[in-house]
Amino acid sequence: MKYFLTFILLVTATFTKAQIRLEQKDLNNLIAISELYSYNTNAKGDKFAKAIDSLRTPKLNHIIDALIAVGKGDMTILENRFLERPDNEELVLWYVIREIHYNRINEKLTPRPVAVVANEVLSKKIDSLWLLGNYYYRIHGGIATLFNDADLSKHNFNIDGLGFKDETEKAIFFLNMMNTLVGGRFKVLQMMKNNKKILEFCDKLPKFNDKEYFYFKNFDYDDFDWIGYDKTESYNERHIGGFYSILIAQFSAIAELRGKKDAQEIYFNSILHEPKYFKFTPSKGDLQSLYDKSK
Incomplete structure (x- = not known):
């Protein structure tokens, strides 16, 4: 029994217990951010920055700051506050952004309601390595833009x-x-x-x-x-x-x-x-x- 429990702990160690409960405003704003991002994955332009800036909540501030930095494509994106590993809960929120985006662009599947997609991500266990890789992929556009000339x-x-x-x-x-x-x-x-x-x-x-x-x-x-x-x-x-x-x-x-x-x-x-x-x-x-x- 002892070895079985140890095995279970090892298997589940790399998975993030999503099952995150967001306040309704946080959820609504996260979905809105995800939809804005899906149509502008490089986060370019003042219009985009103003739109997501209006969706701030304490829980979403870092996501919004990161996306604005991506859009600027300057040295800001290399600050430690964006390069450091976010906590697991924030990583799950970034995964919501990913899944809502792919839900829209996947031509092989019929798009589902965005609220359904968001709640599904928030309620399931996801490999923390997938979550981490997704975060750095979502901010990569700002770094690539910076390196064009820097x-x-x-x-x-x-x-x-x-x-x-x-x-x-x-x-x-x-x-x-x-x-x-x-x-x-x-x-x-x-x-x-x-x-x-x-x-x-x-x-x-x-x-x-x-x-x-x-x-x-x-x-x-x-x-x-x-x-x-x-x-x-x-x-x-x-x-x-x-x-x-x-x-x-x-x-x-x-x-x-x-x-x-x-x-x-x-x-x-x-x-x-x-x-x-x-x-x-x-x-x-x-x-x-x-x-x-x-x-």
């Missing part, structure tokens, strides 16, 4: 000081930030064969825990199912796989334009040289061959 090379993300509960949560933050900053950009630039531009963005990237991003290798957590827009997949295949694409893009660009020594720094200090993670990327065959030659 040089963040002197900025440091102190991951250890952002209130994460374990290494999995730290990895979720890191992988989300890297994808936001250069994931999509590098894919486009690689197709355009513009290695010079790839390196221009690399030179503007921030540090993580006072080191270049490619030194981050803390991925020794159990893989888990990840629910995207309309399908469930391996978290690591999607996100570590995407991170490999970033590393490969920079490694290839540096090897071509800056030489072997700089390329070796990235290779030997990153997961490009860690075979245990190769299984998460379609490039595993090429990486294994390169690794075998490097020994």
